[in-house]
Amino acid sequence: MLHRFWRRTLAFIAVFFLTGAIWVMYSPSSYAYDNPELLPATPTPVVDLAKSLTSVQEESLVKDFEQFEADTGWKLRILTQYDRTPGRAVINFWGLDDKSVLLVADSRGGNILSFSVGDAVYELLPRTFWIELQTRFGNLYFVREQGEDQAILKAMETVKNCLLQGGCSVVPGLPREQWILTLITSVIGGVVCGLAAQPRNEGQVFAWQWALIFSPLWGILFLAFGIGPVVTRTSDWLPLFRNITGFLIGALVAYLSPIFSRSSPSQM
Secondary structure, eight states, X not given: OHHHHHHHHHHHHHHHHHHHHHHHHTOOGGGOSBOGGGSOSSOOSEEEXXXXXXXXXHHHHHHHHHHHHHHHOOEEEEEEESSOOOBTHHHHHHTOOTXXXXXXXXXXXXXXXEEEEOHHHHTTSOXXXXXXXXXXXXXXXXXXXXXXXXXXXXXXXXXXXXXHTTOOSSOSSOOHHHHXXXXXXXXXXXXXXXXXXXXXXXXXXXXXXXXXXXXXXXXXXXXXXXXXXXHTTOOOHHHHHHHHHHHHHHHHHHHTHXXXXXXXXXXX
């Protein structure tokens, strides 16, 4: 009986793997990793299979990318896809190399943008740049408000401008949501600084020793998270002025909070 059991088990396993192998061999072409028949016969730097771009936008990008490659040697390529993908066939189709940037737009995921970047590009635009670029323009909120075409256009325009200026460590520009976050961290840093500076001894006006002890905390909040992202992404002075003002107000309110907490005697 035991021998018969093992024979049936081995037969079941063999049938399982055989079925899986047949399914992989005869899977639809949409799941293929190399599907060159989806690519056009004539060379073009933009392959819009998902029809995310208008004809005017596509023609403008083609002319722009061809001129940019002729002037600088950098290859910019765009592939939009939805149900089917040419897969690795684009490597030979475009001759992708170390100086190539390929943007793939696919709306089936949570973020529609992904990038394939050559090694020479990483010397000017680090990996953190591409992560920030993807999250800024490829997120669902941006796509819902601006559209897939704007996500593609703005991302590639940013890449082109950064390559022209010799590289970028971060994505230029300060979105409103990111600025609000820097303002909040600046205010919190001010609150921490103000609380630490409250006088604790008789006759003391400013507890600079405690403010100095807590300086790593409020310094990181204010300088690293409040000021750093602003000055590295924009030359506009207004967000910087607002963050500094927020820090000072937060520090002043926290410093004077004991005075505010003293309630005056209630009248009977």
